[in-house]
Amino acid sequence: MLGIIMAVIGRDLKLAMRRQADIVSALFFFIIVVSLFPLGIGPEPGLLRKLAPGVLWVAALLATMLSLPRLFGDDHRDGTLEQLALAPHPLGLVVTGKVIAHWLVSGLPLALIAPVLGVQFDLSADALVVLTAAILIGTPALSGIGAIGAALTLGLRGGGVLLSLLVLPLYIPVLIFGAGAVDATVTGLGGEGHLSLLAALTLASVGFAPWASAAALKIALE
Protein backbone atom coordinates (compact mmCIF):
# COMPACT_ATOMS: atom_id res chain seq x y z
CA MET A 1 0.00 0.00 0.00
CA LEU A 2 2.78 2.38 0.97
CA GLY A 3 4.75 1.11 -2.04
CA ILE A 4 2.26 2.41 -4.58
CA ILE A 5 1.94 5.80 -2.83
CA MET A 6 5.74 6.16 -2.83
CA ALA A 7 5.93 5.09 -6.48
CA VAL A 8 3.44 7.79 -7.49
CA ILE A 9 5.17 10.46 -5.39
CA GLY A 10 8.55 9.50 -6.85
CA ARG A 11 7.30 9.68 -10.42
CA ASP A 12 5.45 12.99 -9.95
CA LEU A 13 8.43 14.63 -8.24
CA LYS A 14 10.72 13.49 -11.02
CA LEU A 15 8.33 14.96 -13.60
CA ALA A 16 8.12 18.21 -11.61
CA MET A 17 11.91 18.49 -11.55
CA ARG A 18 11.99 18.14 -15.35
CA ARG A 19 9.41 20.93 -15.63
CA GLN A 20 10.64 23.39 -13.03
CA ALA A 21 8.98 26.32 -14.81
CA ASP A 22 5.63 25.18 -13.37
CA ILE A 23 6.81 25.26 -9.75
CA VAL A 24 8.70 28.51 -10.18
CA SER A 25 5.82 30.34 -11.88
CA ALA A 26 3.32 29.53 -9.09
CA LEU A 27 5.87 30.57 -6.48
CA PHE A 28 6.63 33.87 -8.25
CA PHE A 29 2.91 34.53 -8.62
CA PHE A 30 2.61 34.20 -4.84
CA ILE A 31 5.60 36.47 -4.19
CA ILE A 32 4.43 39.17 -6.60
CA VAL A 33 0.78 39.25 -5.48
CA VAL A 34 1.83 39.50 -1.82
CA SER A 35 4.42 42.19 -2.59
CA LEU A 36 1.94 44.37 -4.49
CA PHE A 37 -0.11 45.09 -1.37
CA PRO A 38 2.52 46.98 0.68
CA LEU A 39 3.41 48.95 -2.46
CA GLY A 40 -0.22 49.83 -3.12
CA ILE A 41 -1.26 50.61 0.45
CA GLY A 42 1.79 52.57 1.50
CA PRO A 43 4.00 52.52 4.60
CA GLU A 44 1.44 52.29 7.39
CA PRO A 45 2.69 49.53 9.71
CA GLY A 46 -0.54 49.22 11.70
CA LEU A 47 -2.71 48.70 8.63
CA LEU A 48 -0.21 46.34 6.98
CA ARG A 49 0.02 44.18 10.10
CA LYS A 50 -3.77 43.92 10.11
CA LEU A 51 -3.96 42.99 6.41
CA ALA A 52 -1.01 40.57 6.34
CA PRO A 53 -2.70 37.25 7.28
CA GLY A 54 -5.58 37.72 4.85
CA VAL A 55 -3.37 38.84 1.97
CA LEU A 56 -0.90 35.99 2.40
CA TRP A 57 -3.62 33.39 2.65
CA VAL A 58 -5.65 34.63 -0.31
CA ALA A 59 -2.46 34.70 -2.40
CA ALA A 60 -1.67 31.14 -1.25
CA LEU A 61 -5.13 29.94 -2.32
CA LEU A 62 -4.76 31.52 -5.76
CA ALA A 63 -1.22 30.20 -6.23
CA THR A 64 -2.43 26.68 -5.40
CA MET A 65 -5.29 27.04 -7.89
CA LEU A 66 -2.80 27.76 -10.68
CA SER A 67 -1.31 24.28 -10.64
CA LEU A 68 -4.53 22.30 -10.10
CA PRO A 69 -5.61 21.83 -13.75
CA ARG A 70 -2.38 19.95 -14.43
CA LEU A 71 -2.82 17.62 -11.45
CA PHE A 72 -4.67 15.05 -13.57
CA GLY A 73 -4.76 16.89 -16.92
CA ASP A 74 -1.36 15.75 -18.20
CA ASP A 75 -1.91 12.13 -17.16
CA HIS A 76 -5.33 12.19 -18.81
CA ARG A 77 -4.01 13.56 -22.09
CA ASP A 78 -1.19 11.05 -22.58
CA GLY A 79 -3.15 7.98 -21.41
CA THR A 80 -1.19 7.43 -18.19
CA LEU A 81 -4.32 7.97 -16.12
CA GLU A 82 -5.97 4.94 -17.78
CA GLN A 83 -2.99 2.82 -16.85
CA LEU A 84 -3.10 4.09 -13.27
CA ALA A 85 -6.82 3.26 -13.07
CA LEU A 86 -6.05 -0.25 -14.38
CA ALA A 87 -3.32 -0.96 -11.84
CA PRO A 88 -4.26 -3.71 -9.39
CA HIS A 89 -4.71 -1.44 -6.36
CA PRO A 90 -7.38 1.08 -5.37
CA LEU A 91 -7.26 4.31 -7.38
CA GLY A 92 -7.68 6.25 -4.11
CA LEU A 93 -4.13 5.28 -3.10
CA VAL A 94 -2.76 6.55 -6.40
CA VAL A 95 -4.57 9.86 -5.90
CA THR A 96 -3.25 10.08 -2.32
CA GLY A 97 0.25 9.88 -3.77
CA LYS A 98 -0.55 12.56 -6.34
CA VAL A 99 -2.01 14.87 -3.66
CA ILE A 100 1.11 14.49 -1.50
CA ALA A 101 3.36 15.15 -4.49
CA HIS A 102 1.28 18.20 -5.43
CA TRP A 103 1.68 19.59 -1.92
CA LEU A 104 5.44 19.01 -1.97
CA VAL A 105 5.85 21.06 -5.15
CA SER A 106 3.15 23.70 -4.60
CA GLY A 107 2.31 24.07 -0.88
CA LEU A 108 5.67 23.49 0.74
CA PRO A 109 7.54 26.22 -1.23
CA LEU A 110 4.82 28.74 -0.24
CA ALA A 111 5.30 27.92 3.44
CA LEU A 112 9.08 28.30 3.12
CA ILE A 113 8.92 31.72 1.44
CA ALA A 114 6.02 33.07 3.58
CA PRO A 115 8.13 34.31 6.56
CA VAL A 116 10.29 36.37 4.21
CA LEU A 117 7.20 37.96 2.66
CA GLY A 118 5.68 38.49 6.12
CA VAL A 119 8.55 40.84 6.98
CA GLN A 120 7.24 43.28 4.37
CA PHE A 121 4.09 43.57 6.49
CA ASP A 122 6.02 44.34 9.71
CA LEU A 123 4.84 41.13 11.40
CA SER A 124 6.48 40.25 14.74
CA ALA A 125 8.68 37.17 15.08
CA ASP A 126 5.89 35.28 16.90
CA ALA A 127 3.38 36.08 14.19
CA LEU A 128 5.84 34.96 11.48
CA VAL A 129 6.32 31.60 13.19
CA VAL A 130 2.56 31.07 13.44
CA LEU A 131 2.06 32.23 9.84
CA THR A 132 4.60 29.67 8.57
CA ALA A 133 3.09 26.93 10.73
CA ALA A 134 -0.42 27.77 9.52
CA ILE A 135 0.57 27.67 5.84
CA LEU A 136 2.54 24.48 6.41
CA ILE A 137 -0.42 22.79 8.13
CA GLY A 138 -3.18 24.26 5.93
CA THR A 139 -1.82 23.83 2.40
CA PRO A 140 -2.20 20.01 2.29
CA ALA A 141 -5.94 20.61 2.73
CA LEU A 142 -5.81 22.92 -0.32
CA SER A 143 -4.18 20.17 -2.41
CA GLY A 144 -6.69 17.58 -1.16
CA ILE A 145 -9.83 19.63 -1.77
CA GLY A 146 -8.38 20.89 -5.04
CA ALA A 147 -7.93 17.31 -6.25
CA ILE A 148 -11.70 16.77 -6.06
CA GLY A 149 -12.31 19.85 -8.20
CA ALA A 150 -9.55 18.89 -10.64
CA ALA A 151 -11.05 15.40 -11.03
CA LEU A 152 -14.59 16.71 -11.52
CA THR A 153 -13.56 19.20 -14.23
CA LEU A 154 -11.18 16.81 -16.01
CA GLY A 155 -11.52 16.95 -19.78
CA LEU A 156 -14.04 19.83 -19.80
CA ARG A 157 -13.57 22.82 -22.04
CA GLY A 158 -12.99 25.97 -19.98
CA GLY A 159 -12.42 23.69 -17.00
CA GLY A 160 -10.01 26.17 -15.40
CA VAL A 161 -12.68 28.78 -14.58
CA LEU A 162 -15.16 26.14 -13.48
CA LEU A 163 -12.46 24.65 -11.26
CA SER A 164 -12.00 28.00 -9.47
CA LEU A 165 -15.76 28.38 -8.98
CA LEU A 166 -15.99 24.89 -7.52
CA VAL A 167 -12.93 24.90 -5.33
CA LEU A 168 -12.55 28.44 -3.98
CA PRO A 169 -15.76 28.31 -1.86
CA LEU A 170 -14.54 25.05 -0.35
CA TYR A 171 -11.27 26.77 0.61
CA ILE A 172 -13.10 29.26 2.87
CA PRO A 173 -12.72 27.26 6.15
CA VAL A 174 -8.98 26.89 5.54
CA LEU A 175 -8.75 30.63 4.84
CA ILE A 176 -10.67 31.57 8.00
CA PHE A 177 -8.68 29.37 10.38
CA GLY A 178 -5.36 30.02 8.64
CA ALA A 179 -5.67 33.79 8.71
CA GLY A 180 -7.35 33.59 12.13
CA ALA A 181 -4.33 31.86 13.65
CA VAL A 182 -2.06 34.78 12.72
CA ASP A 183 -4.66 37.36 13.81
CA ALA A 184 -5.08 35.68 17.16
CA THR A 185 -1.31 35.70 17.71
CA VAL A 186 -1.03 39.40 16.79
CA THR A 187 -3.82 40.32 19.24
CA GLY A 188 -2.26 38.15 21.97
CA LEU A 189 -4.97 35.47 22.16
CA GLY A 190 -2.69 32.68 20.95
CA GLY A 191 -3.17 30.79 17.69
CA GLU A 192 -3.05 27.22 18.96
CA GLY A 193 -6.80 26.66 18.73
CA HIS A 194 -6.89 27.80 15.11
CA LEU A 195 -3.88 25.66 14.23
CA SER A 196 -5.54 22.57 15.74
CA LEU A 197 -8.67 23.15 13.70
CA LEU A 198 -6.53 23.69 10.61
CA ALA A 199 -4.76 20.37 11.28
CA ALA A 200 -8.14 18.67 11.64
CA LEU A 201 -9.25 20.09 8.27
CA THR A 202 -6.04 18.86 6.65
CA LEU A 203 -6.34 15.35 8.09
CA ALA A 204 -9.97 15.08 7.05
CA SER A 205 -9.40 16.34 3.51
CA VAL A 206 -6.19 14.38 2.82
CA GLY A 207 -7.86 11.22 4.13
CA PHE A 208 -11.19 11.66 2.38
CA ALA A 209 -10.55 13.75 -0.75
CA PRO A 210 -8.48 11.14 -2.69
CA TRP A 211 -11.37 8.66 -2.57
CA ALA A 212 -13.88 11.25 -3.73
CA SER A 213 -11.46 12.27 -6.51
CA ALA A 214 -10.97 8.63 -7.51
CA ALA A 215 -14.75 8.23 -7.92
CA ALA A 216 -14.86 11.36 -10.09
CA LEU A 217 -11.88 10.15 -12.17
CA LYS A 218 -13.59 6.85 -12.91
CA ILE A 219 -16.56 8.76 -14.31
CA ALA A 220 -14.23 10.96 -16.38
CA LEU A 221 -12.56 7.86 -17.85
CA GLU A 222 -15.82 6.22 -19.03
Add this chain to the structure above:
Amino acid sequence: MLEADNLECVRGERRLFAGLTFRLEAGELLHLQGRNGSGKTSLLRMLIGLLPPESGEIRWQGEAIRTLADDFRGELCYLGHLNAIKEELTPLENLLAAARLAGEELSEDDALDALEQVGLAGREDLACKYLSQGQKRRVALARLVREKRPLWILDEPFVALDAAAVDWLAGLISAHLQRGGLAVMTTHQPVNIPAGTVRELRLG
Protein backbone atom coordinates in the same frame (compact mmCIF):
# COMPACT_ATOMS: atom_id res chain seq x y z
CA MET B 1 -11.18 -17.82 -20.07
CA LEU B 2 -12.89 -14.58 -21.00
CA GLU B 3 -16.63 -14.53 -21.62
CA ALA B 4 -18.86 -11.74 -22.82
CA ASP B 5 -22.55 -12.31 -22.34
CA ASN B 6 -25.18 -10.31 -24.20
CA LEU B 7 -23.28 -7.02 -24.12
CA GLU B 8 -24.96 -3.79 -25.12
CA CYS B 9 -23.14 -0.55 -25.75
CA VAL B 10 -24.76 2.89 -25.96
CA ARG B 11 -22.65 5.98 -26.55
CA GLY B 12 -24.53 9.26 -26.41
CA GLU B 13 -27.86 8.59 -28.09
CA ARG B 14 -26.62 5.84 -30.37
CA ARG B 15 -26.67 2.13 -29.73
CA LEU B 16 -23.41 0.75 -31.15
CA PHE B 17 -24.07 -2.94 -30.60
CA ALA B 18 -26.36 -5.21 -28.61
CA GLY B 19 -26.58 -8.90 -27.83
CA LEU B 20 -22.84 -9.40 -28.28
CA THR B 21 -21.73 -12.76 -26.92
CA PHE B 22 -18.36 -14.49 -27.28
CA ARG B 23 -16.06 -16.78 -25.40
CA LEU B 24 -12.28 -16.81 -25.57
CA GLU B 25 -10.17 -19.72 -24.29
CA ALA B 26 -6.50 -19.88 -23.34
CA GLY B 27 -4.24 -19.59 -26.39
CA GLU B 28 -6.83 -17.74 -28.47
CA LEU B 29 -6.70 -14.33 -30.07
CA LEU B 30 -9.84 -12.34 -30.79
CA HIS B 31 -9.38 -10.02 -33.74
CA LEU B 32 -12.00 -7.27 -33.66
CA GLN B 33 -12.93 -5.76 -36.98
CA GLY B 34 -15.36 -3.12 -38.10
CA ARG B 35 -15.51 0.30 -39.70
CA ASN B 36 -14.62 3.46 -37.78
CA GLY B 37 -17.15 4.24 -35.08
CA SER B 38 -18.53 0.71 -34.88
CA GLY B 39 -17.63 0.43 -31.19
CA LYS B 40 -14.34 -1.50 -31.23
CA THR B 41 -12.60 0.73 -28.73
CA SER B 42 -15.78 0.92 -26.60
CA LEU B 43 -15.85 -2.88 -26.47
CA LEU B 44 -12.18 -2.97 -25.41
CA ARG B 45 -12.88 -0.42 -22.69
CA MET B 46 -15.74 -2.60 -21.47
CA LEU B 47 -13.47 -5.63 -21.38
CA ILE B 48 -10.94 -3.82 -19.17
CA GLY B 49 -13.69 -2.57 -16.87
CA LEU B 50 -13.38 1.17 -17.51
CA LEU B 51 -16.72 1.43 -19.29
CA PRO B 52 -19.67 -0.34 -17.68
CA PRO B 53 -21.84 -2.07 -20.30
CA GLU B 54 -25.42 -0.80 -20.71
CA SER B 55 -26.55 -4.37 -20.13
CA GLY B 56 -24.90 -7.78 -20.09
CA GLU B 57 -21.91 -9.12 -18.22
CA ILE B 58 -18.23 -9.89 -18.74
CA ARG B 59 -16.71 -12.84 -16.89
CA TRP B 60 -13.09 -13.78 -16.30
CA GLN B 61 -12.50 -17.43 -15.25
CA GLY B 62 -16.21 -17.70 -14.58
CA GLU B 63 -16.56 -14.68 -12.30
CA ALA B 64 -17.91 -11.25 -13.17
CA ILE B 65 -15.06 -8.73 -13.62
CA ARG B 66 -17.12 -6.22 -11.64
CA THR B 67 -16.80 -8.34 -8.49
CA LEU B 68 -13.19 -9.40 -9.18
CA ALA B 69 -12.08 -5.72 -9.43
CA ASP B 70 -8.39 -5.56 -8.33
CA ASP B 71 -7.85 -9.29 -8.89
CA PHE B 72 -8.97 -8.99 -12.51
CA ARG B 73 -6.87 -5.88 -13.14
CA GLY B 74 -3.83 -7.80 -11.87
CA GLU B 75 -4.31 -10.34 -14.72
CA LEU B 76 -4.76 -7.71 -17.41
CA CYS B 77 -2.44 -5.73 -19.62
CA TYR B 78 -3.99 -2.94 -21.69
CA LEU B 79 -2.34 -1.00 -24.47
CA GLY B 80 -4.56 1.87 -25.60
CA HIS B 81 -4.30 4.06 -28.66
CA LEU B 82 -2.56 6.59 -26.41
CA ASN B 83 0.97 5.52 -25.58
CA ALA B 84 0.82 6.32 -21.84
CA ILE B 85 4.42 7.48 -21.81
CA LYS B 86 5.73 10.69 -20.28
CA GLU B 87 7.47 13.01 -22.74
CA GLU B 88 9.83 14.36 -20.07
CA LEU B 89 11.09 10.94 -19.00
CA THR B 90 13.52 8.73 -20.90
CA PRO B 91 12.34 5.39 -22.35
CA LEU B 92 14.12 3.56 -19.52
CA GLU B 93 12.49 5.71 -16.82
CA ASN B 94 9.11 5.33 -18.49
CA LEU B 95 9.37 1.56 -18.54
CA LEU B 96 10.53 1.32 -14.91
CA ALA B 97 7.86 3.78 -13.70
CA ALA B 98 5.09 1.94 -15.58
CA ALA B 99 6.15 -1.37 -14.01
CA ARG B 100 6.31 0.08 -10.50
CA LEU B 101 2.90 1.73 -10.84
CA ALA B 102 1.41 -1.53 -12.11
CA GLY B 103 2.80 -3.22 -8.98
CA GLU B 104 5.33 -5.35 -10.86
CA GLU B 105 8.99 -6.08 -10.39
CA LEU B 106 11.21 -5.05 -13.28
CA SER B 107 14.97 -4.87 -12.96
CA GLU B 108 16.95 -2.27 -14.86
CA ASP B 109 18.71 -4.98 -16.88
CA ASP B 110 15.39 -6.48 -17.95
CA ALA B 111 14.13 -3.04 -18.93
CA LEU B 112 17.26 -2.33 -20.99
CA ASP B 113 16.91 -5.72 -22.65
CA ALA B 114 13.26 -4.98 -23.51
CA LEU B 115 14.23 -1.62 -25.04
CA GLU B 116 16.94 -3.32 -27.09
CA GLN B 117 14.37 -5.80 -28.41
CA VAL B 118 12.08 -3.02 -29.61
CA GLY B 119 15.03 -1.41 -31.37
CA LEU B 120 15.66 1.50 -29.03
CA ALA B 121 19.21 0.53 -28.01
CA GLY B 122 21.26 3.69 -27.63
CA ARG B 123 18.21 5.86 -27.01
CA GLU B 124 17.46 4.69 -23.46
CA ASP B 125 18.58 7.98 -21.97
CA LEU B 126 16.99 10.39 -24.42
CA ALA B 127 13.83 12.17 -23.25
CA CYS B 128 10.82 10.73 -25.09
CA LYS B 129 9.85 14.13 -26.51
CA TYR B 130 12.81 13.81 -28.92
CA LEU B 131 11.59 10.46 -30.28
CA SER B 132 9.50 9.94 -33.42
CA GLN B 133 5.90 8.68 -33.33
CA GLY B 134 6.98 5.15 -34.21
CA GLN B 135 9.71 5.18 -31.59
CA LYS B 136 7.25 6.38 -28.93
CA ARG B 137 4.96 3.52 -29.90
CA ARG B 138 7.90 1.16 -29.47
CA VAL B 139 8.49 2.48 -25.94
CA ALA B 140 4.85 1.67 -25.15
CA LEU B 141 5.23 -1.79 -26.72
CA ALA B 142 8.38 -2.51 -24.72
CA ARG B 143 6.07 -3.10 -21.74
CA LEU B 144 4.81 -6.24 -23.46
CA VAL B 145 8.24 -7.87 -23.73
CA ARG B 146 8.38 -8.94 -20.07
CA GLU B 147 4.62 -9.10 -19.65
CA LYS B 148 3.49 -12.32 -17.98
CA ARG B 149 -0.12 -11.36 -17.28
CA PRO B 150 -2.50 -13.72 -19.09
CA LEU B 151 -4.91 -11.29 -20.77
CA TRP B 152 -3.67 -8.73 -23.29
CA ILE B 153 -6.06 -6.09 -24.61
CA LEU B 154 -4.46 -4.21 -27.50
CA ASP B 155 -6.07 -1.24 -29.24
CA GLU B 156 -4.52 -0.73 -32.69
CA PRO B 157 -1.07 -2.00 -31.63
CA PHE B 158 0.37 -1.86 -35.16
CA VAL B 159 -0.25 1.83 -35.81
CA ALA B 160 2.88 3.86 -36.67
CA LEU B 161 5.12 0.76 -36.80
CA ASP B 162 7.36 -0.15 -39.74
CA ALA B 163 7.19 -3.58 -41.42
CA ALA B 164 9.97 -5.13 -39.33
CA ALA B 165 8.34 -3.98 -36.09
CA VAL B 166 4.96 -5.33 -37.23
CA ASP B 167 6.52 -8.78 -37.72
CA TRP B 168 8.29 -8.56 -34.37
CA LEU B 169 5.05 -7.66 -32.55
CA ALA B 170 3.13 -10.45 -34.32
CA GLY B 171 5.82 -12.85 -33.07
CA LEU B 172 5.50 -11.48 -29.54
CA ILE B 173 1.73 -12.00 -29.57
CA SER B 174 2.23 -15.56 -30.91
CA ALA B 175 4.63 -16.37 -28.09
CA HIS B 176 2.08 -15.04 -25.61
CA LEU B 177 -0.65 -17.26 -27.08
CA GLN B 178 1.67 -20.27 -27.02
CA ARG B 179 2.25 -19.73 -23.30
CA GLY B 180 -1.51 -20.08 -22.86
CA GLY B 181 -2.29 -16.38 -22.84
CA LEU B 182 -5.35 -14.68 -24.27
CA ALA B 183 -5.44 -11.55 -26.40
CA VAL B 184 -8.06 -9.25 -27.83
CA MET B 185 -6.95 -6.71 -30.41
CA THR B 186 -8.26 -4.32 -33.02
CA THR B 187 -6.38 -3.57 -36.20
CA HIS B 188 -7.22 -2.48 -39.73
CA GLN B 189 -4.04 -3.98 -41.16
CA PRO B 190 -3.92 -7.57 -42.35
CA VAL B 191 -1.52 -9.18 -39.87
CA ASN B 192 -0.32 -12.73 -39.83
CA ILE B 193 -0.13 -14.20 -36.32
CA PRO B 194 1.83 -17.45 -36.84
CA ALA B 195 0.72 -19.40 -33.74
CA GLY B 196 -2.42 -19.81 -31.67
CA THR B 197 -6.04 -19.73 -32.79
CA VAL B 198 -7.18 -16.48 -34.33
CA ARG B 199 -10.90 -15.77 -34.16
CA GLU B 200 -12.54 -12.88 -35.84
CA LEU B 201 -15.45 -10.74 -34.71
CA ARG B 202 -16.95 -8.07 -36.92
CA LEU B 203 -18.86 -5.22 -35.32
CA GLY B 204 -21.49 -3.04 -36.98
